[in-house]
Amino acid sequence: MKLYNYFRSSASFRVRIALALKGLSYDYLPVHLVKGEHKQESYAAIAPSRLVPTLELDDGRHLSQSMAIIEYLDEMHPQPRLLPLDPFRRAQVRSLAQLIACEIHPLNNLRVLKYLVRDLKVDEEAKNAWYRHWVRDGLEAFERELQQLPASTYCYGDQPTLADCCLVPQIFNGQRFNVDFGGLTRTMAAFDACMKHPAFQQAQPSACPDNEA
Amino acid sequence: MKLYNYFRSSASFRVRIALALKGLSYDYLPVHLVKGEHKQESYAAIAPSRLVPTLELDDGRHLSQSMAIIEYLDEMHPQPRLLPLDPFRRAQVRSLAQLIACEIHPLNNLRVLKYLVRDLKVDEEAKNAWYRHWVRDGLEAFERELQQLPASTYCYGDQPTLADCCLVPQIFNGQRFNVDFGGLTRTMAAFDACMKHPAFQQAQPSACPDNEA
Structure with a gap:
């Protein structure tokens, strides 16, 4: 592949x-x-x-x-498996993943930030405020969802799922824009667990051949 | 339910x-x-x-x-079935649905438009231009994807799928903001086919009990 x-x-x-x-x-x-x-x-x-x-x-x-x-x-x-076999549990994992992929990330990708600056003449500070607003707002919703679930190592259970595949890149992005992650207890515990896992380390931007850091 | x-x-x-x-x-x-x-x-x-x-x-x-x-x-x-049984074909349908649900719709929902007006002080004309830009841009990408697929009645094949469930509400929204749908041949043919189907008619906003139109 x-x-x-x-x-x-x-x-x-x-x-x-x-x-x-x-x-x-x-x-x-x-x-x-x-x-x-x-x-x-x-x-x-x-x-x-x-x-x-x-x-x-x-x-x-x-x-x-x-x-x-x-x-x-x-x-x-x-x-x-990145999705549970049980249909309801699978739907819960998809729902968590989509809460990030459909509600947070689309507002903050490169073409959107470019439009804010180029077409709406938004200054750097307002652009960063926009970014932080949607990440924080979305992660608070994500945290509330996690709080309803049984205690677990990762977002959903004790093995990484599709939800973790979506969460980790979103946290990386938020870190670049200095998003406040305070109070997002379950969310950040899942992120920390992921970052101890070799697969997440291997996939991170700094480990990529085109990394410019 | x-x-x-x-x-x-x-x-x-x-x-x-x-x-x-x-x-x-x-x-x-x-x-x-x-x-x-x-x-x-x-x-x-x-x-x-x-x-x-x-x-x-x-x-x-x-x-x-x-x-x-x-x-x-x-x-x-x-x-x-709203998703084909074959894994590759199922992935293609999910991809079409996500092209709408992750790339177009999140930029234009109510809370985002409110933020543009309230926090970024964007005027009505610029707000509408933002709206139309993302719908048009996203549907052009959607159209290019459809153009790669075999001829079909709906977005993907001759039965409605998850992709049609996502497309139709996006077109309805675009119509409210006078988006130009010109040249989106396959996309609009799929939309028209859907709107001849009783399930799509039954589900549309004007048929809902809380409709205010």
Whole structure:
């Protein structure tokens, strides 16, 4: 398999975590978002949506959208499982993942921040306030959801799930913008547990070949 | 089952479509977003994230996040299927749904538009331009994805899927803000096919008990 991705892209990071958890090897193909490589014809031919990540299967077919890719990997390579077998529990994990992927992250990705600055003439301080507002607001909702669940090491139970694949990149992003994580007890405990796991360390931006830090 | 929802909420509309496609009956419990009913204690006790929709099962358990709810319904009530059985095809449908639910809709929901106006002091014209920009930009990506697929009645194949459950509410929203749908040939053909289907008609905002139109 090949993964078209960018070290700092949260959605790419999610898929790298899933691949690492499952011990699947892949070719890392960097797509430099800040240089606009995702909009070039060579990438657009592979990914009509021009977003990262894209997973290329060994037979040459492509898949996009990080959660769809991760569920595909989980169905094809079920060990270790990233979604519980029970339908209700599986829905709860998907719900946690979507709370991040549909409610927090979309408001803070690169193209949105660019629009705020370029089209709405928002200054640096207001842009950062926007960023922090949505991350904090969303993570508070996430924390309230976790508080309803039985005690666990990770977001949902004692093994990493799709929810952890989404949470960790969101925390990394929030750290870059100095988001206040105070009081997010369960959330940050899950994050800390993840960061002790070798798969999460292996997938993190600083471990990527295109890392610029 | 009971569905806590709001007639104009896109995420609620998605779940109503899925319930209607499967012929499942439910109690319609309106939560008035504009009046802030989702933030009241009575609702927060049911939905810690304070978002709509929430599905209450007959045993009293709750599920949130529209795509997670729809996948749960599809697993528990598999006829008619809203996701193909083949893992790759299923991933393609999820990817289309997520292209709307993770890339377009989050930028245009009520709380985001409120933040633009209240915190960023964006005027009505710039707010509408923001809205139209993200819907148009996202639907162009969606259209490019559809153009890669074999000809079909709906978004993916000749039966409605999760992708159609997400597309139709997004088009409804876009219509309210006069988005230009020109050139979105496959997308709008799928929308038109959906709107000839009784389940989509039955689920639309104007057919809801809390409709204010």
